[in-house]
Structures are given as C-alpha cells and as structure tokens.
Amino acid sequence: MSSPCDPQYAPAGDVSGAMMLVDSRLRAIYDGRTEVDPEQRKLDEQFTASLGPTGAQDLLDGVCTIIFMYMKWLRMACEDHDKDVIEYVVPNLVTSMGRMPRSVRPEAVPTMAGLVVAAGTGLSPSLWRQQYGEWTKEEMNALEATSFLLAEIINRITDDRDFATRLVTDALSSADR
Template sequence: MSSPCDPKYAPAGDVGAALMLIDSRLKTVYDGKTETDPEQQQLIDQFTASLGPDGVHDLLDGACTLIFMFMKWLRMAYEDHDKDVIEYVVPNLVATMRMMPKSVCPEAIPTMAGLVIAAGTGLSPSLWRMQYGEWTINEMNPLEATAFLLAEHINRLTQDRDFATRLITDALSRADQERDV
C-alpha cells in the first residue's frame, strides 16, 4: 500500500538553493569560524528575502529533499555495516540540537527528529511535515540546522569535507542529464 508521504508525491523544491545555504554554513564551520561573517549573512538574508512566498516554499521543500537524500545515503551506509540509521543518527542529532539553544528552540527538536525519522524510513520529510500544518518561523533555523548536521555527519563519516555537497551536486547533474536525454 502506498503512503501519502511517499517521496514520489513530494515536490523536490529548490535543492540547489538549499544546498548553497548548507554548503556555505559548512565552509564557515570548517574555516574555524564560530559565527557567520556579517557580509555573508547579509547576502544570505538578501537572497532569502528576494525569494517571495513561492520561493520560500521551494527552499523549504529543497531543504527537505536534502534531508531525504542525506538520510537515504546514511541508511545505505549504515545498512552496509548491519546498523540501523535511526539508532545511530537521531540520538546524535537530537543531542546536538539540544546544545544549540540560540538556533534551535526546544519545541522544534521533536519535529526535526520526526523529519529525520520519516526520511530514514523512506518517507518524504516535507509531506510528513505537511500533515501538521504550515511551517512556522520557529522551524526555519532548526530545519537548516538539521540539513547542516546531516551533511556534516556524512562528511565526518567519509572524512571528506565536501562529500555531502558533492553527493547532491552529482545527483542533480545526473538528473539533468537524464532529463536532457
């Protein structure tokens, strides 16, 4: 039986823009900075302000697509070692978010854990979230943090700071090539 949260029913959103934001955050952290450069933050703010309502929804869907793709890769990687992705990723994610009270309010942590569990079980995070109404402003930073933490987890596992970004850009390139054929 097909689920209404099956990824085939989900919009992909603006994966490129979502990836750009996550990659920017990764580079900031890897460069040893504890805070985003004010100029870089201003550019990010200008970019997101220019999106408009439809663009913001596309960005949210793109972030959920990233979460789905990262969890799919993590699920396969953990299964190769006879481990459960939920058991190894979710507790670490929740514990890390609890240490980020400025970026992630405690009320958003269960929702973000739910998104990751949905993705880890093969469901669309955006369709899973849609069951509970519109996104709230308090979920924006936690959503970004979730995608960031999953990308960083992948990079740590592979010992390659660009692996998660490359994983997505390669998938996007393959999708463009298949569409052109």
Template structure:
C-alpha cells in the first residue's frame, strides 16, 4: 500500500543548493580559521535572497531530500551491523540539537525528530512535514542544522570529512548522466 508520504511523490527540490549549504557549514567547523556566526548568517541570508521566488521552497525541499538520502545511507550502514538507525541516530541528534538553543528552539526539536524518523522509515521528510501545515520561519535553522548534523555524523562514522557531501554530489552526478 502506497503512502501519501512516499518519496516518489515528493519534489526533490534544489538538492545542489541544499548540499552547498551543508558543505559550507561543515567546512566552517573543520576550518582552522572559522567564520563567525554573524559572517556565516550574513552569507546564508545573502544566498537565500539570491534564490528568487520559489527558490526558498526549492531549497527546503532540497534539504529534505538530502536528509532523506543521509538517513537512508545511515539506515543501511546501521542495519549492516544489526542496529536500528532510529535507535542510534535520532537520540544523538536530538541531544545535539538541545545543546544548540540559540539556533534551534526547543519547540522545533520534536518536528526535527519526527522528520528524522520519517526519513529513517522510508517516508519523504518534506511530505511528512507538509501534512502538518507550512514550514515556519522558526524551523529553517533547525532544518539546516538537522542536515548538517546528519552529514557530520556520517563523516565521523566514515572517518572522512567529505564523505557525506561527496556521496550526495556523486548521486547528483549519476542522476544528471541518466
């Protein structure tokens, strides 16, 4: 039985732009001379403003696609070791989000946890979220942080600072060729 939240019904969005934002955040934390939060936020705001009409929606859908792809990779990786992705990933990411009160309001954490569970069980994060209404401005930073935290988790698991973004970039390249 098909779910209305089946990924085949979801818009992919601007995965390239979402990946660029995740990669930018990863590089900022791995960099020896990281940008300040104000500099990073100004660049992000400038980038979002450049997207034009509908661009932000495409970016949000792209971020959800990236989250879905990361969770699917993590699900397969954890299952290879007899572990459940929900049990091992969601609590760690929720704990990380709770340590980021300036970027992630407590009210957004349950939504992001639900988004992770949806993606980890094979549902489209964007369609899962849309059944509860439109995205709010207060969910934009948490959504970005969720994608970033998943990428960082994957990079730590693989001991490769570029694995997560490279994996998505390669998938995009294959999709473009096909």
C-alpha cells in the first residue's frame, strides 16, 4: 500500500542550491571555522532572499531531498552491518543538535528527529513535514543543521570529507544524463 508521503509524490526541489549551502558549511567546519563567518551568512541570506517564495520552497524541498538521499545511503550502510539506521543516526543527531542551542532551538529538535525517522523509513521528509503545516522560521537553522550533520556522519563513516557531497552531485549528474 502506497503512502501519501511516498517519495514518488514529492518534489525534488532545488537540490543543487541546497547542496551548495550544505557543502559551504562542511568546508567551513573542515577549515577549522566553528562559527559561521558573518560574510558567508550574509551571502547565504542574500542568496535565499533572491529566490522569492517559490524558490525558497524549492530550496526547502531540495534540502529534504538531500536528507532523504543521505538517510537512504545510511540505511543501506547500516543494513550491511546488521544495524538499525534509526537507532544509529537519531540519538547522535539529537545529541549533536542539543549541543547547538544558539543555532538550533530546542523545540525544533523533535521535528528534525521526526524528519530523519521519516526519511529513514523511506518516506519523503518534505511530505512528512507538510502534514504539520508550513515550515517555521525557527526550523530553518535546524533543517540546515540536520542536512549538515547527516553529511558529516557519512563523511566520518567513509573517512572522506567529500563523500557526502559527491554522493549528491553524482546523483544529480546521472539524473541529467
């Protein structure tokens, strides 16, 4: 039986734009910058403001698509080692977000955990979230942090700082062909 949250019904969104934001956060952290550079934050805000309402929604859908792709990869990696992806990923994600109170408001953490569980069980994160109304401003940093943290988990597992980015860009390249 098909779910209304089945990924086949979800828009992919602006995956390229979303990947650009995730990759810039990864590079900043790998370069030793623990705080987001105010100039970079300003550029990101200008970029998202230039998108307009439709473009912003496309960017949100793109981030959700990336989260789905990361969780699918993590689910397959966990299954190869007889581990449960939810048990492996969600506690680490929630703990990491709890350590980021300036960036991630505590009330957004349960929503992000639910989003990751939805993706981990094969549901579209954007359609799952849509059931509960519009995205809130407070959830934006949490959504960005979720995509970044999942990418970081993948990069640590593979011992390759660019693996998560390549995972998405390779999928985009093959979709273009």
